[in-house]
Amino acid sequence: MLDTNHDPLTMPPHEPSPALQQAHAILAAAGDVASVKQAASRIRALTHALADETDNGEPATRIISSVNDMLTHRVIEAVLADAAPDSFPWCWISLGSEGRQEQTLSSDQDNGIIFDGPGESGRARLLGMARRINDILDACGFPLCMGNVMASNPECCLSLSEWKARFREWIFEGDPQALLNATIFFDLRPLYGAHALAEELGNWLAQEASENPxxxxxxxxxxxxxxxxxxxxxxxxxxxxxxxxxxxxxxxxxxxxxxxxxxxxxxxxxxxxxxxxxxxxxxxxxxxxxxxxxxxxxxxxxxxxxxxxxxxxxxxxxxxxxxxxxxxxxxxxxxxxxxxxxxxxxxxxxxxxxxxxxxxx
Missing domain, CATH: 1.20.120 (Four Helix Bundle (Hemerythrin (Met), subunit A))
Known part of the structure; x- marks a missing residue:
């Protein structure tokens, strides 16, 4: 079952920003994939206007990230309206600068999925959904990740136990590739779905890393x-x-x-x-x-x-x-x-x- 308590379109924004309020209004009226794509250009115009208006990097990047969260959330909802996977718990996670809420005007996609369910059959259904979401986000102005750090990559669509095994391997090996992965995947944040999965993984990860000097x-x-x-x-x-x-x-x-x-x-x-x-x-x-x-x-x-x-x-x-x-x-x-x-x-x-x-x- 998905957790709808964290919907960025219904939650009060972090700050009373006109940009967030306008983005909310634009996306609330976008009911399908075609209208979401049309709304994306207006959303990009908002973020560029914000860059003209502020000299403070902290609120600007947080607001840009929040606006991008809203757009991603609406894309996921539009895709699910056409064909949702079976009702087992899963969570779309943001990674990298998106995960840190430090996005600027030029950002590609870094995302993944955590799920708790029926193994390979569930993964296959999630991957099909994720590919469509990644492609629509690309059409909305978020380029596909050149390193393929995206939810449609089977290596980034893992069960909770698989993610823990992957992180444990990186922590104990500590080779150059593991350290590179740490700079991206350790910055995970839940965006849509069963947030409890991401929260459990994040808390577990913090404990594992802190206990490994x-x-x-x-x-x-x-x-x-x-x-x-x-x-x-x-x-x-x-x-x-x-x-x-x-x-x-x-x-x-x-x-x-x-x-x-x-x-x-x-x-x-x-x-x-x-x-x-x-x-x-x-x-x-x-x-x-x-x-x-x-x-x-x-x-x-x-x-x-x-x-x-x-x-x-x-x-x-x-x-x-x-x-x-x-x-x-x-x-x-x-x-x-x-x-x-x-x-x-x-x-x-x-x-x-x-x-x-x-x-x-």
């Missing part, structure tokens, strides 16, 4: 492989060649530094939180971090997110493909100084990881 050490070592793009004396370390020469990739070389650290401290605290800021704050409550340093990291991360939104929006306005590369030399003096400070905070976060996980620096 070797895995946390390996995650910390992996995080430290990302170099902070800072040079000597107030200088940025920019890309030296290629299409984006003279720029910094704000996603992979700035935001990811904070996301990796938040994930490690969140798991070490034994709590299942997926949002980066929430992970840092829960680590403070668990006495693993000092409040002032956690807030500096959160502020640095949110500024990077706001800069990503500005840059993506500028690309969109110019009719270019949206990307995350910014040339520090082209930034206004205030933004350049704030980016420099954010990267210094990321370097401080790396230093703290070395202290907490000695021998990896």
């Amino acid at each position: 070797r895995f946390l050490y390996q995650m910390a070592a992996n995080a430290l492989q990302r170099e902070v793009p800072l040079g000597l004396i107030r200088r940025f370390a920019v890309e030296r060649k290629g299409k984006f020469r003279g720029t910094i990739d704000l996603k992979l070389k700035a935001a990811a530094l904070f996301v990796d650290g938040g994930r490690i401290y969140g798991l070490a605290s034994g709590t299942h939180a997926v949002n980066t800021a929430e992970r840092f704050r829960l680590a403070v409550k668990a006495n693993r971090l000092h409040p002032s340093e956690a807030e500096r990291w959160i502020n640095g991360f949110h500024f990077v997110q706001s800069l990503r939104l500005k840059n993506q929006q500028a690309c969109f306005r110019r009719g270019e493909e949206m990307h995350n590369h910014v040339a520090p030399s082209m930034l206004e003096a205030g933004d350049r100084a704030r980016l420099l400070d954010a990267l210094r905070q990321a370097r401080h976060l790396h230093h703290r990881l070395v202290l907490d996980y000695p021998g990896i620096g």
